Amino acid sequence: MKIDREAVEETIETMKKQGFEYLVKITAVDYVKNIEVIYFLRNIDKNQDFTLEVDLDPSDLWIPTIIKIHRSADWYEREMSEMFGIEIKGRKAKRLLLEKWDGRPSPLRKNFVWGQPYES
């Protein structure tokens, strides 16, 4: 299901009340024209999986945090923000999780070409 980023918090909260209380993963895909953030949610009692997709414009990259709804979102959000350069609004900025990054394009974006030496 595709939703707007403004509706992310509200939708996930509603989903949680309906039983989707387990967050499997947050990840993102760079389609160059847009960046898609994907939330995998799961209802364990009913054994259902659900996917929420949010399209972001590469020139205006931010998404609200859902750490207040799912505590497990913490590291996923940090990893995603590091790998895609997506700003997570509404949470404290923390140290980088996986990489020590020095302002190059974020590694999992398509404009980061693998194997090419980086010139600053």
Next chain:
Amino acid sequence: MAITKINVGPIHPSTHGVLRLVVHLDGDTIVKVEPHIGFLHRGVEKLVETRMYMQSHPYMEKIDYMAPMSVDELYVATVEKAMGIEVNERAQYVRVVLLELQRIASHLFWVGSICNDLGQLFTTFMWGFRDRDMALRLLEVATGQRMFYVNMRLGGLARDIPEGFAEEVIEFLDYLEKRLKDYEKFIEKNPIFIQRMKGIGRLSRSEALDLGVTGQVLRTSGVSYDVRKNNPYYVYEKLNFNPVVLTGGDNLARYKARVLEIKESIRLIRNALGNMPEGSALGMPVKLVSPPLKNRMVTVSRENPRGEEMMYMVGDPQKPYRLSIRAPTFINLSALDYMARENRFADLFSIMGTLDLVMADVDR
């Protein structure tokens, strides 16, 4: 009392790899644990995008070096699903046997290493290592490699199991069942073990769901979610499989869950070997040009020995466009801070031990 900050790792006897923890201590009580990860970050997800589908296959196993077969199989299953390839029936049985053998090997190693974390003098560690090596030898018989197999192929396997393999496996399982009783006598009857494990690192059901932990950590908190049962793949449905679900959510429950899972795996292997059909288990030979893509976006989940490992793949005709891996130990480690708080410093390592960390899996 003042808060003491202690830096544990990246090189420390019980961090199971290169993990650095900054522990904030109030006296002997843990106030906060900050895990610093990324020492083994190799950028697997990026690397995959630059290679053909089957070129990155051997690299996948190195994600989880304690249970390489499970990631091996997961990646191939993801590609199979994207290309709409069916696995032949005998190969399904063989895959189940190999995966469960790998699970046994991984759990045996864990049972040994947890006692080491609790301060035993490597005795159980060596026992577990020795028995694990027997399982690895069987995997070597089946695949030709002791640890990094690259045995899965699209639609089947690179080589079928040799003649007489089933008898050898059953011999090993008989031996292991006897051996598990020794472990029980040696470990569970030890009052110090119980004292160190019971009630430590407790997670309730709602906390476990909120923290998103997976695998045994989730199942011992009373949540019944095992991918093999809830979202069955291959022939698990036919094999009369019961997931191990315990309540208690403490270290002791996690220990028991793993031992019970070994027993469950023994049963599964026996069933699978008994029902294995004749025929060919071979898959397609490796070619650089892959079969055409059927589904662009696929999600595949597997029950890794450490928890639910998931791959989300967006495909291109020859290469993956994006492969996202959900590592079970990554999310389990993120729960360490919450679990360790208000415990003693000495218990930090037993809690960390019960998470069964593999740092290569955490960092990818």
Next chain:
Amino acid sequence: MSIDSIIENAINSHSLAVSLAGLIAYGIVIAILIFAFSYFFGWFERKLIAKSQYRHGPTYVGKYGILQNFADLVKLLAKEIIIPENANKVLISLAPVVLVALNVFIIFLIPFSPALQASNLGLGLLLIFVVLGFTPIILFIIGFASGNKFSDISAQRSVLMLISYELPMIIVVATLALFTGSYSINGIIAAQARLPFAILMPIGFFVFFVAMLAELERPPFDTREADSELIAGWLTDLSAPYYALALLLDYTRMLLGGLLISILFLGGWDGPFLPAPLWLLIKAFLVAVFITIIRITTMRMRVDKILKFGWIWLMPLALLNMVITFFLFL
């Protein structure tokens, strides 16, 4: 050839040199004995542990790997001494030596047979336990002198351990001394001629044995050098030669523990056929092997649980032992 007789001789015959030579000879014999025992026990322990873990243990250096520990010792002694910047250089290099010296001194005080003893001090037992009580304090000093946080924690644990087992141990020893009416080791061994104290007062034996395990830093009480938590505790920053000393110390203290337990509870040098010193050494060796078997099987107790165990179990048991002894036998 005791100190008393030396002094007496010296006063009487003005030939201090002769007796001193005897004392020095005795000292050399004891030193050789300590080294030989430590060496042999070190090798035996490695073999025993290896066998329990389906390994072979050392096999390469010498027959059955008996020279392996010697090779390790040479390797350690040949290494560079590195003292960390934060460490107190004097304390950290002096304390291990003092530690070894103290433990050797205690063994020097222990008589090996009615004839083979350095001193027959009336207060020998008291002196031994006073000197023994210094050990945790010196471990504490090394821990703090190392200047790293793991050693700091080890030092703190050292103090906690001290207050949890030292007192019950002393109470048991005091019971023994009061019961036999003598503070001398000869007197205590003489009192066990009919029945060893291990049978006479089993509770006291248990308490003393457990306390001795803690004193010797053997599992389940090895919290001070807990390797899976504190890397190596107070040993973390000890450089190679000091580490070699600490390892030697480990085995010396096993000998010491074995000797004390056999003297106080297992009848000392009493035994048929074999000569007295040999009996004592055999008993000490068996005690040390038993301690090693415990080491192989158990996990480590948490330090707060040890404190609790010391005060809830060991302390009342030690007092109970005292009460029973006095009501039944006096």
